[in-house]
Amino acid sequence: MTTKAYLRKPNSKGLSPISIWYTHRHKWFAVSVGISVEPDHFDKETGRVKRTHDSYSLMNAAIEQVKTRLMNHALKLLINGVDPSVEAVSKLYGGKVLSTELDAVNEIKRDTQAHTPPITTTKFDFHKILEIYSKGNQDISVNTTKQYNLLRNNLLKFEEKKSYPLSFEGMDDDFFEAYSDFLLFDLDYYNNSWHKSVGLLKGFLNWAQDKHSVSTVNPRCSRWKSYNEEKDIIYLNLEELDKLYTFNWDDVKRKYVDLFVLACDTGFRISDLFRSRLWRLEDGMIYTTTKKTKGAAKVPITPRIAEILKRYDSDMRVASEQKANKYIKECIDEIGLNNDVTILRYKRKKEFESVRKRCDLVTLHCGRRSFISNCFARGFTETEILEMIGSKDLRTMKRYLKIETEKLVSRMAS
Structure with missing residues (x-):
């Protein structure tokens, strides 16, 4: 047939x-x-x-x-x-x-009944299975559940606005092109967000096959191709961090600055900073297991790190990530780090240029970039930096690395 x-x-x-x-x-x-x-x-x-x-x-x-x-x-x-x-x-x-x-x-x-038996259906309910997936489970983090919900919301918006019925068997190349256009141009995504959204969708389809035995998933989905791009690295050098930390902040802004500076001085992600009460402080070092990768991280305790930890009794759950990201931009702007930065972004292979204030691009995650770049500038080897941040992936670490222009010029002149 x-x-x-x-x-x-x-x-x-x-x-x-x-x-x-x-x-x-x-x-x-x-x-x-x-x-x-x-x-x-x-x-x-x-x-x-x-x-x-x-x-x-x-x-x-x-x-x-x-x-x-x-x-x-x-x-x-x-x-x-x-x-x-x-x-x-x-x-x-x-x-x-x-x-x-x-x-x-x-x-x-026919047993004792003379009627025709009901005819069952083999069509899998895409929307019902998607709803189950979006609720997550106890084995995944809150942030991951948020990503699953975002996937569901985007798919439902696409179905409604484009009048494109969703089904497992209908997710072919034409669907992928239409959905990608929706993400890139209707939702104004750029390549990295598009790439992440495609990965989430593929993950859902794999889960539907594994957990719900959905046999009608279109095999073309395994060939979908999306683009990823290197992000422009925004970070603070050692002098800028000193200026930020020593500024006369009020009590409200001080906690946001301290959280950001601690991220820059340790290279820890926000999830690890919020677990500071579990850190082991011993022999002038911070020892911890990173939450995301389960890597063993160890960072020397500097006087500034010790001062910040003492101020909050080693508990850095001083503000939500959302509030910290909002107010740290204001603090960076207040000390004058608000020069224009040209950002290049891409939708597929098409380039888009925009000019942004540097302070508007700073988030807590810039702390990890600042730590890696500043350690490299201080002369730490790549192996030593990987040891401190609890990672073994040199390729991933290099994505966070920014070498200052002045360093290149001075080395070339010497």
Whole structure:
């Protein structure tokens, strides 16, 4: 049993209606999709509308919807022990059950009842499974659950705004192109966010297959390709950190500055800073296991680190990440680190240039970048830096590394 789209003869306007063949045992019947297209925009080999047509995504979605409905009827018959003949599928598609075709089922499954047994469906409820996935479970973090919810919200927005019905079997290359365009241009994502969203979607589809035995996931999804790009590294050098820390802050802003400076002096992520009460302070070192990668990190305790930890009794849960990121921008601006920075971003391979204030680009995660770059400037080796931040991935570490222009110039002159 197979299905394939084909074109009927053009009408007076030169448009050819699209129909679907259902074929089984060398017999066939056809049903109309309800749309027409210029013959030049239709690929006879694949049975799909070409990308040269403005509405190719929606047209191909309509084609897939009819094909899926036909195949679901055929599978219903198979499950009930009935041959999915063209006559039986045709009757089911038209809303009528061919009683003579189902007599065999009655003979096999009839016990004390004389009625036809219910016909079950093999179509997996995409929305229901997506909702289950978005709720997460106790084994994943709150942030990961937020990402799952974002995936669900984006998919539902896409379905509503683009009138593109979501289904596991319908997630083919046309869906991927349409969904990617939605993320990049409707939601104004750039490559990194697009790449992350595609990864989340692939993760969901893999989970649906593994945990819910969904067998209708379109295999084309494994070939989806998205782009990732290197982020511009924003960090504070040693002089700028000293200026930030020694400024006369009020009690409210002081806690935001201390949290940021501690991130810059240790290289720890915010998740590890919030677990400072669990750090082991011994022999002038901080020892901890990083929450994200489970790596063993150890950082020397400087006088400034010791002063900050003493001020908060070694408990750095002084502010939420969201509030800290908001107010640290104001603090960076207040000490004059607000020069213009040109940022290059990409959507697929198209480049977009924007000018931003440096202070507006600073977040707590810049602390890790500052630590790695400043350690390198001080003369620490790559192995030593990896040892301190609790990582073994040199490639990942280099993404955080920024070498100051002045260092390059001075070394070249020497």
